[in-house]
Amino acid sequence: MDTPRPERRVAALVALKPLPAAKSRLAGLPDGLRRQLARCMALDTVAALASATDEVLVITEQPDLSPALLACGISATVMPDPTPQPQPERSAAHQSATEGEASLNAALAHGDQLLRAQGISVVLACVGDLPALRTESVRRILTSAAELAAGGHPRSYVADHSGRGTTILVAHGVPLDPRFGSGQAMGSAERHRRSGAAPVTTTSVDDARWDVDTLDDLRTALGLGIGRVTASLLDPSPLAPATGALGRYLELSR
Structure with missing residues (x-):
């Protein structure tokens, strides 16, 4: 009688910048709204991941993220970023692009080590700005990644x-070796390819490819269907007049 193969445990891993440094390329937005948008997109991203994996680990120096996840009913573990943080006189918002990338990738590599030490077989690292990400797309990507691993x-x-860029990186039983970031001449997709990773070519996962760096990106994400938390910034509520501010800003900036 064949011995049944042990079930493979899957974990998602997300590293988030401190809010002052998040979404710096959306500098046209007022600071408060830009930070709100970064937070809401991260919450929607983590929500989609949590429904498709066994657990989610978020690495960040955002001290109020855990209460925000709890308030939204999203299950995830939050841990502090273990990488060296900028000195007070040189805040995270003023890090160079390459410094930010190195910090992000170091945090992801650390999280990957922790997860694999806990018996996780498959680690899926994801950017935190996929407001349209759907659970079904994450499952399709995991299936495709399993086929590539086989x-x-x-x-x-x-x-x-x-x-050019990368939104998701999956590792089956090997170190993640992340190479995220857009601050180099060679895009992260090509850097991942050259490191030996294979491209996931499954179709109908545009939501998993549409990270938001500009207002035009956000408008396209709206067409794909954004998550409920980001939607709260767009749809005004009579009980919360501050909601809907982003929608009004998008209209004015057309």
């Missing part, structure tokens, strides 16, 4: 809508 490619990645 074919000899234990690491695989999802390129963003531009084809």
